[in-house]
Amino acid sequence: MGARVTSDDSNYRIVTPALTVKAMRDSGYKNTAYALAELIDNSIDAGATLVEVFACESPVQVSSRTRQRVETIAVLDNGKGMDSETLRRALKYGDGLGDDRKRIGRFGMGLPNSSMSQCTRVEVWSWTNGPGNALYTYLDLAEINDGRDAVPDPIHVQGGVPEYWRDLSDGLLSDTGTLVVWRNLDRVNWYGAAATLKNTSELIGRVYRHFLHEDKVDIRMAPVRDGEVVAGAYYAAPNDPLYLMKSTCAPTPFDDKPMFEPFNMGNENEPGVTYFPITVEGIEHKVKVRAAIARPEARRPDVADHPWPAGASPNKDAGNHPWGKHAGRNIGISLVRQGRELDLDSSWAIGYDPVERWWGVEVEFPPALDEIFGVTNNKQTATIFSSLAHFDWQAEAEADETFKAFKDRLAELGDPRLQLFDLALYLETKLLRTMRRQLKQQTVGRRKSKKRHDDEVTSKATDAVKRRRDEGHTGKTDQLEDGVTNQDKRQEQVDALTQRHHLDEDTAQSMVDEALEKDWRVRWISSYQDTHAFFSIDLMAGMLQVIFNNSHPLHDQLLAVLEEVPEDATDSDLKYRLRRAADTFKLLLFSWARMEDEIPNDRQREKIADARRDWGRYARDFIDGEADE
Template sequence: MTSKYSIVTSDLTVKALQDSGYKSTAHAIAELIDNGLEANADLVELFVVEGTQPTAGRARRRVETIAVLDNGDGMSGETLRQALRFGAGTRRQRKGIGRFGVGLPNSSISQADRVDVWSWTNGPENALRTYLDLKELLDGLEEVPEPEPEPVPQEWQQLAEGLGPSGTLVQWTRLERVQWRGARTTLNNTEKLIGRIYRRLLTEGKRIRLVPVEGWAELPGGRDALPNDPLYLTTPSSTPAPFGTKPMFRPYGGGNTGQIGVERFMVTGVDGADYPVLVRASVAVDAARLPDIAGEEWPTEISPTANPGDTPWGKHAAKNLGISLIRADRELDLDTSWTNSYDPVERWWGIEIDFPPQLDEVFGVTNNKQAATIFSSLSSFNWRDEAAGLTFEEFREQLREEGDRSLPLIEIVYYIREKLLGNLRSHLTDQTRGTRANRKRHEEVEAKAEHALQRRKEETQPSFTDQLAEHATEEESQQQQFDSLVKLHKYSPADAERIIAETRANNRHIQLLTSRNPDSPAFFNVEFIPGVLQVSLNMDHPAYNDLVAVLDQDIEGASKEELADRLINAADAFKLVLLSWARYEDEQPERPRARARQMRQDWGRIAREFLHPDDEDDE
């Protein structure tokens, strides 16, 4: 008797199918929705059926069946049988959502031990059914069972809203690996994902109906999925009021397509043809982060002093962080590797990269359509390290001469990193830098500085700002400060008036601001206003980002490791600042060097008083 030596054993095959890489139950369900939409369905219905199971003397509800029904074209017996073959599939073209031919069987077996499929082209009473069963696969089943005539069960027909003359029903049972227990929880979590994946198709009129079921009766809470747009330009959407019916973001950037915020790149596919890749960018409108924009005030139930990230729409945006990768009007992935996960400001920008299926190999699209691995791997790519001293133009020309196939993606990454992200983050920082919430940290420092300043007034001669105050009225001083805030530092008039009012109310004579001054080499600048010493930190100086901003960012949601990294980075930056001063002294001729040394000592004495104003002078 001749023994069989299979390359892959059936139990290993089943294990591989179960671990086929779907990020969640929702991602696996999306594969079934893909099939319906590819079959020209205008309605896809997702049913999650909940049953009652006795557990330790009490009954618990648990999802028992998941089914997806569409009113698409349906399949013949041969096509239906092919659809359940791993890797065979029925749609391997270079267009549309599908391509790889693994979605239906792989996604099903990743969640359930059995999948049954009914499909019909002449009414649901004339459907054909076939199935896959993991137990039979383990026992050596080698062929997809031949489809047999079997009407769509009456239970499904009664639940369905859009049962058509043609269509397909996929039913999962023996759910051993489904992520959530209850029907509503499963649908809620699935809706967030499929609303994002299919946002374009939903906006164009396709419907995905979500139906919770118990005992073959529809539960309250059934609904159509709403678009979930991480660029927040789509309306209507699932974004909480007031931004469900109006955009929460606006397009950002000039673009080269005639549309604001849209940049086009031409990328060569493996077939040698060039295809367009569109990069879209958006940024939060002022009303999303500022409570008092005229005509767009926040809803009355939201406190105007609330952190914008704590609003319902801010929390919604926090779940849509990253760069959205769109292939054939379907989202592959929301890639978070481009974001600073601990920075709450990251939720307020959006970037979308839209490419056709003909560039799958270039971007590295996975067979389960959940990622573009080659592009995502470039999130940590630093062209300066690779260029070894060359400019980007020289580096790009070198790659072109070498025929490097990654050059088009590197050019897109360069645009995102150098042209988009930095500008987006700067815009968002500027958007709220004059608000009450952002001023809190400055005010605490100002209060401590005021204490030291008053002590020095008692011990020293009048300062320059004191002398100026003797020759200016209160109104003249306030007008000078207002002009400085608005014209020089670009605060809004409303923020400028509020800052001045708070300074006067607190009887402060020292003011700490943030400002942008890309043309100045100074880390901070000093202005002498009658009665007010005004210090502005230059946000365009590297020391600001490395030393101040990294510590001023909110700590909510940051891990211990992230917080430790921020402290280490700030400490390193502070040490480098000190070393840069030492080098400055070292480069001076003898007399200026002596003067710089004296300045360092004098500044050190005053710094001691500001940091520890109650300490006794030990000199």
Template sequence: MTSKYSIVTADLTVKALQDSGYKSTAHAIAELIDNGIEAEADLVELFVVESTERPSQWARHRVEKIGVLDNGKGMDDELLRNSLRFGVGTRQNRKGIGRFGVGLPNSSISQCNRVDVWSWTNGPDNAYHTYLDLGELRNGRAEVPKPEKEKLPDEWQEISEGLGETGTFVLWTQLERVQWRGSKATLDNTESLIGRLYRRLITQGIQIRLVPMRGSEVLLGARDARPNDPLYLMAPSSTPPPFNQKPMFRPYGGGNTGEIGVEKFMVKGVDGNDYPVLIRSSISTESARRPDIAGEEWPKEVSPSLQPGSTPWGKHAAKNLGISLMRADRELDVDTRWTNSYDPVERWWGIEIDFPPQLDEVFGVTNNKQSATIFSSLATFDWEEEADGMSYEEFRDTLRAEGDHRLPLIEIVYHIREKLISKLQSDLKDQTRGTGASRKRHEKVATKADEAVRRRKEEAPPSYTDTLGAQTSVEESKQQQYESLVNTHKYSPADAERIIEETWSNDRRVQLLTSRNPDSSAFFNVEYIPRLLQVALNMDHPVYDDLIAVLDQDLDGATREELAERLESAASAFKLLLMSWARFEDEQPEKPRKRAWQMRQDWGRIASEFLRADDEEDD
């Protein structure tokens, strides 16, 4: 019994064990799957059993039991008893998935008031059985009950498809904290996580069978968990068609391992030895985001006008947003702190950090294997702020001289932020330039500008492009535009031809497009093509990111708060733009300043005419 003067009461101990930090029921179930895999099982079966009765006509059947059965090597009575002790465990090592010795009791108590375990090494009829019951713990039970010989109940033997001569069965009852009602909802939500955590092991031959039940009856929908790869390089996978049978992404970057998209860093563990950390990266294929890629058929049931993020596979990718942390071929977490969740483009790249258990202390792996706290804390690390004016190389040398234990991880973070994410984001913007919602908005603006240009032609002398047009054939003008789009602005030949066709079929006099021009300080550039004034927004200028891109982002799925934040950001950028012009005038000598003043007046007058076209259309 608990002493009258115990520092910690039994109730408080039980409450602390229940609040052990599992993110979800699926994460707690994963601990049981870990145990099976560590026991060399090649089949793990997950049974989710809902009640046969409902509280009322309108209520859903509620989950009342969860069982996990594996065909691993099983445990004798001594190992079985120790497996339910906190902090003891049976496989505390530095090689496999496990290590911490708390998975079975911790995960179980986080979800239920009673856990029963059967394990056998000589057939399920010769199993040993023991249990933990929170009611008994509250009443002062201090030891795990001695295992007794007790055959695995017939009901579980009959429904298992992989029952072996050795194995273990864990059964949760008196469920308290299961998140979802019904076996289907529980398995659907669990499958996504299980498929992601064990994606590599599944492709290596581990089978994880998901079985919905009502009472003793197996319901429709039993299946094997499919890989869910946030890098979208695996096939087959759980990604919606057509990317369930082919990769949706491709490896990204050169790497230093001889494998495309894989970079290796050597990191010293607490034992003084160096261990490899592999950084894998991937980027969406164009066919996942565009319906007009030659040779890549867009699914007939998915509208080609749909925003890529709104496609079934785009929604799937949104759930895998972040950097995947892999330890011993098993994922710990997908860390979203490295991404901007407001930007739908973020879902179209993947990064995976793969490290061995020998680096657990360096990365800060938690005892429930759900995160790497030290590494994740560096998601918001700003080396420039800490460097206090030093270059990165100087800062790195300073940390090395000081023996800063964070240095290996900081170097990995620098590579991810400076060499990967920024480049991925840039390349993804280029991938869909001139398509989707931004293309339609550009076309709408260009149409209104055309109206203003035609009106100006009636009131003003011929412009430079008008004069060039009178001296040049249409074919020559098209060729000049094609060379500009392909050579200067780096559009694909197919996109260039589409833009040219739209320009001339609509008899357009103004064309708006986006371009990469990191060497230019201008935030837009003007090209004088015969009969066409071509305006290119410089995507490498801060004005584009802070003003244009903020407003051109997809609206699908955006909350009111996100939209308000975008508008506030764009308004601030526009005001700063005006202030920068004012400062430009202020810095000029007297004559250029007067000329700048006159240019501002003239530009304002023409701007009012262009914007008037917008007002007239609204009327």
């Protein structure tokens, strides 16, 4: 038999309405756009094909000037509407429409929680038989503070939906629908109507990009002044952080064509896609991972048949152009649930690296995995998934514990992260690492100042090679060149750059054409190599190609320290970099010395010493330009 609540128990409620609502107002919506998204969720769940967002402004006196400030925000839809019982429950915290996993919203918090996070009074009209028969109810913070503890019973008001809102709509109101109005705004992030909608539409376009792209819903953004929609009303366009969609809000030239391409995984039916199974209560669910990477023309102005727009300086880094800045606002892994983005989780990115803007990853999971991912009740993030960014299992493992033993131990402890470990490690150590490597190769030779210095070194090394050849010191590359046409040289070099070192075709062709035109005999590139050697060599017809191994610590400790210097580096930073490079160079020579020291055979040790002396003579020739007799 259930416990009976008496009048005496009213003083001992588990929650007090006024304090609960006050606490929920601070529950953490990132901004007005995320709060509005909760209302749009409800509209889409109600089957709406049109959602209209109105930002209504009025003049206010600020110092000696009059400015426009948003005083009311409203969301109107043509969904199926609500009857009296459903409408009243929709405004009740923690009730809503129950735990329906087929809906975008399922926590029963969206309408009251999002609304009261932005305003002190929310009014709702909903109708199932024409807007003239709309039911009306509301929540008011002042009344709640005065003791109201129940949602007012919905009533029919004369005339139904006010004419003010009917006139603002883009057409006649449908026979069914809902209107939510936020009044007494006290937490809206932006002042004017246009600014409010501008800052809202980019996020709304990203959150609902799949619905917009598939024409399942239109979202109209309408600034209102003096009771009329002012010029500048528009429909939200998809904002795809993977930049694979056409007709998006991305700046020209990528507003009507993809800026990225599917990453090299998946199959021809689903390029750039892979799946991860996760089993819950004996049922297997699939997590879909989609990945994309910038097309070469997004980052380079010299890609054939893909010129940058007129006025876009080719000497300016792509990240500083409008499309690059747009990509810079879409950094991270996009978490998608029920076709709706929960969060663009930037914790997976390397925050200081501008190259991070040029990859996109989407992780899509079904609502059945909400608890596994740690979805919050305001649908803004998935806490368990986010906690695994840059996850290092070895840092948490016990001494000599294998990965399997580590997982078995955490399974015994009931660690909630366990079922996402394999997914997180795949994203961090395989997918993102591979994508970053490819992006590093994409702009080889693009930095003007670095390229100028590289050209000088290449020319000096080429002179040394030619001088030694003329003096009778023939190398393998000289022998391979005999009888070979320039076209054969071009093809051999392009194949090496694209197939062995993963440069894109356009970049490789450009580099080879320049080398042949200038008769260069050497080339320096960086590439990730699966070897302990810090550099390797390609011997081709007329071309000596040196490949610095990006995966070797020497790259980060020496080459990157000297070459990847920020434009705004201070004198102290430059001195630090020089000291660090000098220390690394000394350690490099110490490592060679110890290698000779550990060779057990005297004869073999002497051969290594001969090689060291020979290298010294070649170094003198290349650096000073003085051939050794």
